[in-house]
Amino acid sequence: MxxxxxxxxxxxxxxxxxxxxxxxxxxxxxxxxxxxxxxxxxxxxxxxxxxxxxxxxxxxxxxxxxxxxxxxxPTAISDGPRERPHNVLGTHRVMFAVDDLGDTVARLRPHGGELVGEIARFEDSYLLCYLRGPAGVIVGLAEELRPGA
Structure with a gap:
């Protein structure tokens, strides 16, 4: 199955x-x-x-x-600092496709969203970033670039 x-x-x-x-x-x-x-x-x-x-x-x-x-x-357990780097075993992230990455990051900042690194461009395909969201979870954002962008 x-x-x-x-x-x-x-x-x-x-x-x-x-x-x-x-x-x-x-x-x-x-x-x-x-x-x-x-x-x-x-x-x-x-x-x-x-x-x-x-x-x-x-x-x-x-x-x-x-x-x-x-x-x-039972009370939730914290297994360490919330600001763990992205490469820690078991660390998860959730990735979302968005239509305007810069605007999305700006709207999430007042809700505690903090960039882990910076907004990066992958070739002529995507703008990408990771930010910390609730409970320290890493939230990935990806904006697909249109030709000529």
Whole structure:
């Protein structure tokens, strides 16, 4: 049996409202928020006494989804500094295609978005950058360049 689709990417955050605002500013649409707890949550996560808030956001095209989780029990664990470099094993990033990279970065700055490096140009194909988002997650942004840009 083959994979049908990638359903979502999950990110654990410590401030749900701020994280939702960040990704909404990026252009994602909030599908809903809920609290998860009970035996199924414990069984699925391998944790005891799970109680967390979740928010599901989707990309405007409807094909990509992001699930944010804020754990109240057990308390979320920080495995080190949030400002880890991009090449640390297990570090993840989420990449989004945007139509105006400079404008997107400017809109995310008031929501805590900080460039990891700088905006870079890959040949005549893309403008790319990584920035830190909620809970230190690295968010990649890519703007496809049109011929002659």
């Amino acid at each position: 083959a994979v049908q689709r990638m359903d979502n990417v999950g990110i654990v955050v410590d401030d749900m409202d701020a994280a939702v605002a960040f990704f909404e500013e990026l252009g994602m649409e909030l599908e809903g928020r809920s609290q998860v707890e009970g035996l199924f949550a414990d069984q699925c996560t391998g944790l005891d006494g799970v109680r967390c808030d979740i928010a599901m956001l989707r990309t405007p095209d409807g094909h990509g989804r992001l699930e944010l989780s804020e754990y109240h029990n």
